[in-house]
Amino acid sequence: MDMASKNSSKIKQIGVVGIGSFGATIANMLAEKNQVIVYARKSEVVDEINSQHQAQGRTLNPLIKATDDPEEICEACEVLFFMVPSSGFQEVARKFAPFLHPYHLIIHGTKGLCINLPFGQTLDTMKRLRRGQLLTMSEVIQQETVAVRVGCLAGPNLSLELSQGQPAATVIASKFNEVILEGQRLLRSDRFQVYGNSDIIGVELSGVLKNIIAIAAGALAGLGLGENAKGLLISRGMVEMVHLSNALGGSVKSVIGLAGIGDLVATCNSENSRNFTVGYRLAKGETLEQIQADMEEVAEGINTVKIIKAFLETADLRAPITENLYRVLFEDLEIEEALQFLMKYPFNVDVNFV
Amino acid sequence: MEEKYIKHRYEPILPSKNEWPVVKLARERKEFIKQVSDKSQDRILNLINSNPDLLKEELETTLYREKLRIKQNPWAVDPDDEQEFWGKVKSSLLHVNSDTKLNKSTRLKAYRDILEKITTRYSEEIASNFKHQHYKFTRSVVTFGFARLLNAARVKGFRSIFSNQFTLQDKIQITGETDQLRDLATKGTVVMVPTHFSNLDSILIGWIISVLGLPPFIYGAGLNLFNISIFAYFMNALGAYKVDRRKKNLMYLETLKTYSKEAIQFGCHSLFFPGGTRSRSGMIESKLKLGLLSTAIEAQRNNFQDEQNDISGKIFIVPVTINYHFVLEAPSLIRDHLSITGQERYYKENDEFSTSYKISKFLFKFFTKGSDISVSVGRAMDVLGNYVDQDGKSLDKHGRIIDTRDYFMSNGKITVDQQREEEYTHMLGRRIVEEFHKINRVFSSHLVAFTAFELIQAKNQKLDLFDLIRLPEEEIVIPYEEFKSACQQVYDRILELRADHQIKIAPHMKRGMEQIIAHGLDNVGMYHAKRPLLRNQSGDIVTEDISLLYFYHNRLHGYGLEKLF
Numbered sequence: 003m004d005m006a007s008k009n010s011s012k013i014k015q016i017g018v019v020g021i022g023s024f025g026a027t028i029a030n031m032l033a034e035k036n037q038v039i040v041y042a043r044k045s046e047v048v049d050e051i052n053s054q055h056q057a058q059g060r061t062l063n064p065l066i067k068a069t070d071d072p073e074e075i076c077e078a079c080e081v082l083f084f085m086v087p088s089s090g091f092q093e094v095a096r097k098f099a100p101f102l103h104p105y106h107l108i109i110h111g112t113k114g115l116c117i118n119l120p121f122g123q124t125l126d127t128m129k130r131l132r133r134g135q136l137l138t139m140s141e142v143i144q145q146e147t148v149a150v151r152v153g154c155l156a157g158p159n160l161s162l163e164l165s166q167g168q169p170a171a172t173v174i175a176s177k178f179n180e181v182i183l184e185g186q187r188l189l190r191s192d193r194f195q196v197y198g199n200s201d202i203i204g205v206e207l208s209g210v211l212k213n214i215i216a217i218a219a220g221a222l223a224g225l226g227l228g229e230n231a232k233g234l235l236i237s238r239g240m241v242e243m244v245h246l247s248n249a250l251g252g253s254v255k256s257v258i259g260l261a262g263i264g265d266l267v268a269t270c271n272s273e274n275s276r277n278f279t280v281g282y283r284l285a286k287g288e289t290l291e292q293i294q295a296d297m298e299e300v301a302e303g304i305n306t307v308k309i310i311k312a313f314l315e316t317a318d319l320r321a322p323i324t325e326n327l328y329r330v331l332f333e334d335l336e337i338e339e340a341l342q343f344l345m346k347y348p349f350n351v352d353v354n355f356v
Numbered sequence: 357m358e359e360k361y362i363k364h365r366y367e368p369i370l371p372s373k374n375e376w377p378v379v380k381l382a383r384e385r386k387e388f389i390k391q392v393s394d395k396s397q398d399r400i401l402n403l404i405n406s407n408p409d410l411l412k413e414e415l416e417t418t419l420y421r422e423k424l425r426i427k428q429n430p431w432a433v434d435p436d437d438e439q440e441f442w443g444k445v446k447s448s449l450l451h452v453n454s455d456t457k458l459n460k461s462t463r464l465k466a467y468r469d470i471l472e473k474i475t476t477r478y479s480e481e482i483a484s485n486f487k488h489q490h491y492k493f494t495r496s497v498v499t500f501g502f503a504r505l506l507n508a509a510r511v512k513g514f515r516s517i518f519s520n521q522f523t524l525q526d527k528i529q530i531t532g533e534t535d536q537l538r539d540l541a542t543k544g545t546v547v548m549v550p551t552h553f554s555n556l557d558s559i560l561i562g563w564i565i566s567v568l569g570l571p572p573f574i575y576g577a578g579l580n581l582f583n584i585s586i587f588a589y590f591m592n593a594l595g596a597y598k599v600d601r602r603k604k605n606l607m608y609l610e611t612l613k614t615y616s617k618e619a620i621q622f623g624c625h626s627l628f629f630p631g632g633t634r635s636r637s638g639m640i641e642s643k644l645k646l647g648l649l650s651t652a653i654e655a656q657r658n659n660f661q662d663e664q665n666d667i668s669g670k671i672f673i674v675p676v677t678i679n680y681h682f683v684l685e686a687p688s689l690i691r692d693h694l695s696i697t698g699q700e701r702y703y704k705e706n707d708e709f710s711t712s713y714k715i716s717k718f719l720f721k722f723f724t725k726g727s728d729i730s731v732s733v734g735r736a737m738d739v740l741g742n743y744v745d746q747d748g749k750s751l752d753k754h755g756r757i758i759d760t761r762d763y764f765m766s767n768g769k770i771t772v773d774q775q776r777e778e779e780y781t782h783m784l785g786r787r788i789v790e791e792f793h794k795i796n797r798v799f800s801s802h803l804v805a806f807t808a809f810e811l812i813q814a815k816n817q818k819l820d821l822f823d824l825i826r827l828p829e830e831e832i833v834i835p836y837e838e839f840k841s842a843c844q845q846v847y848d849r850i851l852e853l854r855a856d857h858q859i860k861i862a863p864h865m866k867r868g869m870e871q872i873i874a875h876g877l878d879n880v881g882m883y884h885a886k887r888p889l890l891r892n893q894s895g896d897i898v899t900e901d902i903s904l905l906y907f908y909h910n911r912l913h914g915y916g917l918e919k920l921f
Contacts, residue, residue: 014767080767099754104740104762148752150740150763150783151776179775180766 015039016188017079019094021047021068022299023161024111025085026060030165032083032188033063040068041075060165076101081109081184083155084139087300088114091139095146102147109174109185111155112139113209114302115309125308130315133250138206153181154202156209156261158268160275164194171195173261175205197260204252208262211246212269213277213303214310214324215239219270220278221330221337224285235323236270238344242321244355246310249317254355277303284330285337307331322347366534366569369542373488376571377623378595382486389483392618393476396611400471403606408464412453415470418605419445425602433582441477445470471607478611482597484574490593495566498559498590528560529862532733532795534568536746537674540736541570543667544748545623547652548573549788550676551640551796552629554683555581561627561676562594564731574619575627576612576648601633609647617651620671621658628652630788634685636693638910640677640792649788650781656739657764657777665761667748673741673784675734675791679862681801681879683907690907694825728879730862734795740780741787793914797860798850800876805908806917807843808834808889808897812905814921825903834897844869845920846912853915880908 015037018029025040032038042048042057051057051068069075075082076098086094091112102108116137117125128135137145140152153176164170174185174196182198190196199205215235222231243266244257256262269275273282280301283293290304311328314321326343329335373379381388404410422442426434452458452466540546550561558577565573576599582588597615600608620626628648631641652671659669683689735743738760742750749757763780764770811834816824847869853859864875877897881888886900888908899905 099752100756104758104760105765107766145753148742148756148758150780177779180773 014080015078017041017075017082019075019082019084019098020086020090021051021057022085022087023060024159025083026057026062027159027161027164028083028085028111028155028189029066030063031191031194033066034191036188038063038066039075039078040066041072042068042070045070072098073101076103076106080105081107081188084108084110084112084143086112088112088116088139088302088305089300091142092116092146095142099147102149104148104150106149107151107153107181107184108143108147108149109153109155109176109181110139110143111159112302113156113206113213114139115210115306116142117309118145125312129312131309131312132316133313136250136309136313138203138210140202140206151178151181152176152202153178153185154206154209155185156205156265157197158260158265160268160272162274167193169193169195171197171260171264173197173199173205173259175199175202175256175261177202199256199259199261201253201256203250204247204256205259205261207247207250207252208243208257208259209265210302210306211243211257211310212239212262212266213301213306214327215243215266216269216275216277217281217284217301217303217307217331218323218327220275220281220283221285222281222341223278224282225337225341232270236266239270239323240266241353241355242323245319246321246324248355249319250313276301280304290331304331366538366567368569368571369538370571373571377625378484378486378572378574379488381574381619381622381624382484382488385483388618388622389476389479392479392483392611392615393472395618396475396479396607396614397468397471399610399614400475400607401468403610406464408460408467411464411467411471412449414606415445415449415467415474418474418607419449421605422603429602431580431583431602433579433588435481445474448473474607475611478608479615481600482612482615484595484597485592486572486574486595487593490589491572491595494590494593495563498563528564529728529730530564530567530733531730531797531860532676533674533735534733536736537733538568538570539746540672540674540744540748541625544670544672545620545655546570546573546625546672546674546736547620548625548627548674548676549630549649550627551678551792552631552634553638553678553680554634554685556684557629557634557678558594558596559590560678560729560731562590565627571625573625573627575629576616578633613647613651613654616648617655617658620652620655626652630785634689636689637913638683638686638690638693638907639913640789640796640911642789642914646778646781646785649784650777653739653777653780653784656760657770657772660761660764661770661772670748670760671739672736672744672748673739673788674736675788675795677732677734677792677796679730679732679797679799679802679911681728681799682882682884684883686881686904686907687884687901690903693907694822694903728799728862728864730797730799732795732797732860734791737787737791739784741784794858795860796911797862798865798912799862799879800864800872801880801908802876802911803843803846803850803865804873804876804889805880805905806912807839807846808899809902809905809909810846810918810921811839811842812899812902821906825906827902829899829902832899832902833892836891836895836897839897840869840873842921843873846917847872849917849920850915859915 016032018025018032018038018040021029021040021042029038029040040051042051047057048068048070051062051066055062055064117131118135118137119128140154143149143152153174155172155174157172159170159172171194174182176182177200186196186198218239219232219235222235240257240263243262244254247257248254269278272278276297276299280293280303307324307328310321310324314325322344326340330337330340370376404414419442426438448470452463458466537546550557572595574595574597577591577596579598579600581591582598599612616626630645630649635641652673656671737743738750740760740763742752742758744750750760752758812832813824816827850859850861854861865872877889877891881904884904886904888901888904889897889899892898
């Protein structure tokens with residue numbers, strides 16, 4: 003009751019948590035219309051932003067301020083954009099939890115999954131995951147913090163193109179209309195269209211699952227295969243996404259939308275996509291360790307494949323692309339063999355979900 | 357650690373009846389009804405955007421449905437002037453419809469006058485008729501009468517009818533967060549949400565509220581119960597308002613919600629059966645009717661809007677589970693459940709608890725033969741499902757104090773957002789279901805019924821539920837040893853869940869498996885003509901009625917115990 007009313011008189015600021023490539027892009031877009039304050043964990047990054055207006059080489063709007071104090075950003079902002087990779091998401095949520103209140107609106111832009119295991123267990127000791135042990139980012143936020151008005155941002159939003167000001171669109175998904183409306187108000191511009199969707203789980207899953215297919219698309223490109231193969235992959239990939247998303251609680255509709263098929267097509271054609279690059283380099287003969295060693299930011303798809311593979315152990319479902327990609331990534335199956343396997347796989351029905 | 361049952365009667369928290377919110381409400385009944393009627397009209401007009409054409413449509417729909425109800429499904433409790441009232445509504449409507457001189461605003465006004473008549477009538481109909489004298493009388497009848505019966509039955513001999521050896525509280529065990537409930541009821545407004553298996557629940561809860569020293573709660577009771585005059589008397593005495601499930605028109609539903617919301621804001625402690633109706637399947641309610649629940653959230657937001665930010669304006673949700681070995685209505689409930697699965701909408705409200713004879717017979721059996729009931733009171737929560745501390749302050753999962761007001765804030769002030777509150781209602785519903793499962797107390801009878809049905813199902817994997825319950829009962833035999841080891845398995849898993857605070861068990865479950873099974877078989881659905889479970893002459897487990905077995909089995913649905921089979 004004390005802290006709630008204090009900041010109403012001040013001009014509202016918008017918070018961005020995490021300042022990787024997508025975080026920086028979104029912060030810049032928000033800064034066109036709003037005062038933006040960003041949170042970075044490392045104090046040298048904070049200093050870099052405040053003094054040189056750039057974060058690890060990416061130019062930021064000079065009006066953007068930075069802090070490494072979660073309390074400060076939570077006090078100053080009612081709306082926060084969480085733009086941190088899934089591997090660090092739970093930790094950040096826990097760090098912010100003591101300072102968040104039920105009035106906060108949180109929109110995240112993370113296309114990955116977290117796991118929720120009994121103390122002392124890891125994915126490598128478990129091998130099998132039930133739905134309840136696997137969390138989308140909105141579920142992480144709701145589990146770790148008191149925030150309930152939560153949304154997600156997903157769609158074909160390659161940071162490089164957005165920062166060049168190319169036209170694009172995104173989806174804001176939330177069970178709360180007010181979150182969608184606020185997201186639209188903050189982000190919409192002549193170059194950026196913002197759609198709303200109430201199926202937040204479906205939209206999150208679309209963004210998550212498409213990364214698996216993106217790695218596979220990169221692999222096909224790396225093998226030097228052409229557009230026919232890509233068309234085949236995208237369409238089979240989408241069917242697989244639909245079934246997986248359904249099994250995890252998302253609706254078919256969202257997969258067919260901008261966050262699903264829209265993002266899938268963009269990522270499967272882009273050398274700017276990290277996930278695509280992983281597949282591409284694998285096909286060129288590098289190992290996963292080599293690839294990960296010199297990637298600046300994580301490719302979410304790798305971890306997603308691992309988690310979905312563990313989920314498939316408990317679900318009554320086959321997902322041939324994911325299963326074979328898992329073997330390529332973690333069990334040294336040759337990509338050519340995986341491709342052979344998929345070509346022989348009896349997908350005899352074209353579309354079986356509508 | 358043995359849980360302690362509440363054995364003594366508490367001092368009333370508000371000794372003077374004049375302080376009881378429900379008495380105050382009864383004093384101001386007339387003004388209150390007017391207020392409910394006015395606010396309902398506002399809500400309805402708001403819903404239809406004050407559009408005269410839409411209002412006309414709603415009025416006509418309501419009229420049509422009411423006429424149909426009067427014709428097709430009349431009840432004894434219906435007032436005599438129903439035909440006449442709706443006849444008048446019809447002629448007023450025709451009059452306005454044909455009056456060409458009216459412009460948009462005068463037409464709206466004319467329709468609003470009709471609307472007012474309807475909401476006023478509905479408010480009157482719904483409003484409780486609490487009379488303190490009746491309440492006192494009822495309470496003593498229930499306590500005294502039940503206690504006498506009980507003593508007569510348990511202590512042998514004629515004189516025992518005057519014995520005080522056993523009280524009703526030996527029979528009905530109350531456990532859980534009773535002190536917190538008593539405390540919060542003096543400070544804020546309580547909304548109690550119990551599970552609902554039997555029509556007996558209403559009276560039982562009323563009695564428990566009085567044992568705990570709480571002033572009477574108001575609650576919505578199905579109008580069908582008022583068909584029986586003795587029940588009607590009890591219900592009125594206990595502060596019940598009337599919910600007519602035959603009326604599903606917008607105007608009625610909005611008036612009902614307004615009534616509930618206004619009463620909560622008035623400070624009346626309320627009771628909702630959030631399942632809406634008795635659980636027909638015997639499962640703990642997993643989908644709650646959210647209509648009335650939403651009124652608690654709305655009332656809370658209204659209190660905040662009125663700047664009632666301290667505990668006096670706070671609303672506490674208290675889940676309660678009631679456990680029985682035996683549910684009188686089980687045969688008809690499960691029959692309904694099986695026949696209506698999937699098409700509830702076309703299902704006509706019927707009323708099998710209808711004869712006083714059946715009820716007396718049940719009560720007599722209950723008190724003479726003995727069948728324990730346990731009531732467990734859960735931790736109080738705010739309207740978003742956060743636990744509250746001893747001062748009624750909401751706590752987040754990490755125990756930090758948070759302000760419930762913040763859930764309704766945007767841009768630094770309280771805002772009204774229907775869609776948001778709908779979502780909150782869903783969240784609250786899910787939290788209540790979660791709490792139901794946690795405070796649910798497993799009885800021996802639940803364990804044996806669950807295990808037996810799962811074993812039968814496991815042996816007939818190819819059959820779906822409906823084929824399964826059509827199996828000829830005489831062909832079903834479970835060897836005792838097999839049954840015992842399966843019970844042990846389920847029991848062990850229940851203990852694990854209990855260690856994890858996911859469920860509770862009754863004290864009679866803390867014995868050897870042989871004894872638990874014997875106790876369970878003796879008690880499961882003990883007064884049904886056909887017993888759901890018993891041992892045959894060779895000592896094996898058989899059933900006389902597999903649908904009933906299914907009903908009692910369902911009580912342990914929702915814990916993932918099925919996976920053991």
